Amino acid sequence: xxxxxxxxxxxxxxxxxxxxxxxxxxxxxxxxxxxxxxxxxxxxxxxxxxxxxxxxxxxxxxxxxxxxxxxxxxxxxxxxxxxxxxxxxxxxxxxxxxxxxxxxxxxxxxxxxxxxxxxxxxxxxxxxxxxxxxxxxxxxxxxxxxxxxxxxxxxxxxxxx
Ligand code: MN
Numbered sequence: 001x002x003x004x005x006x007x008x009x010x011x012x013x014x015x016x017x018x019x020x021x022x023x024x025x026x027x028x029x030x031x032x033x034x035x036x037x038x039x040x041x042x043x044x045x046x047x048x049x050x051x052x053x054x055x056x057x058x059x060x061x062x063x064x065x066x067x068x069x070x071x072x073x074x075x076x077x078x079x080x081x082x083x084x085x086x087x088x089x090x091x092x093x094x095x096x097x098x099x100x101x102x103x104x105x106x107x108x109x110x111x112x113x114x115x116x117x118x119x120x121x122x123x124x125x126x127x128x129x130x131x132x133x134x135x136x137x138x139x140x141x142x143x144x145x146x147x148x149x150x151x152x153x154x155x156x157x158x159x160x161x
Pocket of ligand 1: 095
């Protein structure tokens, strides 16, 4: 399905990260935020959807300030079991550095069809984590002219509860 890019980037003989498998969805969808001290510190925000973890790298991490729109760069799907991964990715390997779970819990889509919302680029949901709670929105920005080849930029925004 969608883990080809994830697997292509990694050498599973060298990194302790899981090779993973697509898993059938459950009613309680899992989310995780992993603090990733790579070349640059960022927070990897992952939502379980369609048997994988849809993933965004958030350089500044999430903010509870509803006026703050946090850049969330869309990255490749990760296996669901990646959500409990903590460890050190060796230097020189993809994403080399330390990964720690910063928050995890369940998320509840506020869209009729979460996968369609993801594809459309506007997702509304609630987080029930240890640190993060309440309503959030992820919205895909339109690419600037000539920017089509790059990664998708989304915004992570706290909504008023
Ligand atoms: Mn990362």
